[in-house]
Amino acid sequence: MKYLIVGLGNIGPEYALTRHNIGFMVLDRLAAQHDFKFTMQKLAYTAEFKHKGRQIYFIKPTTYMNLSGKALRYYMDAFKVPLENVMVITDEIQLPQGKIRIKPKGSNGGHNGLRNIEELLGTQEYVRMRFGVGSDFPRGQQVRYVLSNFPEDSFEELLIDLDRAGDAVLSFCTLGIQNTMNNFNQ
Numbered sequence: 001m002k003y004l005i006v007g008l009g010n011i012g013p014e015y016a017l018t019r020h021n022i023g024f025m026v027l028d029r030l031a032a033q034h035d036f037k038f039t040m041q042k043l044a045y046t047a048e049f050k051h052k053g054r055q056i057y058f059i060k061p062t063t064y065m066n067l068s069g070k071a072l073r074y075y076m077d078a079f080k081v082p083l084e085n086v087m088v089i090t091d092e093i094q095l096p097q098g099k100i101r102i103k104p105k106g107s108n109g110g111h112n113g114l115r116n117i118e119e120l121l122g123t124q125e126y127v128r129m130r131f132g133v134g135s136d137f138p139r140g141q142q143v144r145y146v147l148s149n150f151p152e153d154s155f156e157e158l159l160i161d162l163d164r165a166g167d168a169v170l171s172f173c174t175l176g177i178q179n180t181m182n183n184f185n186q
Helices: 019-034 065-079 112-121 142-146 152-175 177-184
Strands: 002-007 039-041 044-051 054-061 086-092 100-103 127-132
Touching: 002 019, 002 065, 002 152, 019 044, 019 054, 019 086, 019 127, 019 142, 019 152, 044 065, 044 152, 054 065, 054 152, 065 086, 065 112, 086 112, 086 152, 100 152, 100 177, 127 152, 152 177
Parallel strands: 002 054, 002 086, 086 127
Antiparallel strands: 039 044, 044 054, 100 127
């Protein structure tokens, strides 16, 4: 079986450790742990990995967050991955930092990356993992907050949370959405 895991974020060193790039961070952590590498391809950095008989493709779109759907759609078609085997990983300010919430469908919640994916897929019915980045920002400062780096003193805890999110990705590919939600939603 084939799976496509899409980590949302923005390219460039200025965004590397920002809250908005948590999707990229989850995939980078998985790559480091399982010794696979991303290479620049059309519309995205891509990697592939075999796990328990599953072929898993990973992409980090280079289209910037707000146009993420273009890369997702392209690679879904290129790798011939059915929609039910696609997972999108994104940041979520409505969840405390490090908490994850996995759902088989849902609204974009005002997230521009998810909005673009929804528009290009023509549906809200795709699996998403929302990774909590907290909401410790003054009114009107949401953009500044999500585009700022995680505090240095939270990196050790962040690595543990990234590992948990990576485990959830592999669970989705091997045990399915329901078991993964039961085991990882907090």
